[in-house]
Amino acid sequence: MIEAETALDIPIVEVLRDVLRQRGRLVVKPSGASMGPRYQWAEAIVVEPMPAHTVPVGTVIIFPRRDYWVAHRVVAHRHRSGVRGYLTWGDAAGCPDSLPLRHDTAVGVVVEIRGVTRAVNLRSPGQRVLARMRVARILMAAIIRHPRGCLRAMIALWRMPLSEV
Secondary structure (H helix, E strand, C coil): CECCCEECCEEHHHHHHHHHHHHCCEEECCCCCCCCCCCCCCCEEEEEECCCCCCCCCCEEEEEECCEEEEEEEEEEEEECCEEEEEEECCCCCCCCCCCEEHHHCCEEEEEEECCCCEEECCCHHHHHHHHHHHHHHHHHHHHHCHHHHHHHHHHHHHCCCECC
């Protein structure tokens, strides 16, 4: 989660979205625990604008929620009535996000995690494989911990219309 304030009656998330579009890349400091432990050591994450095409399962995308941005992993694709979307899940969360997300509301993708002593390029082939393995681990852990609750949540999300949040 990236904290935000309001200036001149323009939400900071809109200002950041414009800066990202103009510069093509934005370096931000993450906060929150929903993507831990992988992102908790990060000093910064590098975000690039959301591509026009559908991003692969395992990709960490940025999307707005009220007055902040959220970085969560894509765990499934949704296509309904010609509208593309995603089911997202924080790596450390017990269940998926409460609403499916439309592709056009996503702001960007996380392409790099920077720490004090190292940086991880999330576009490398090895990192892409690890991202898909993380999705499998997230889903298996959730099913083991909450066998009925998470399956019901996933089914309900699958049936729900795509969010315009």
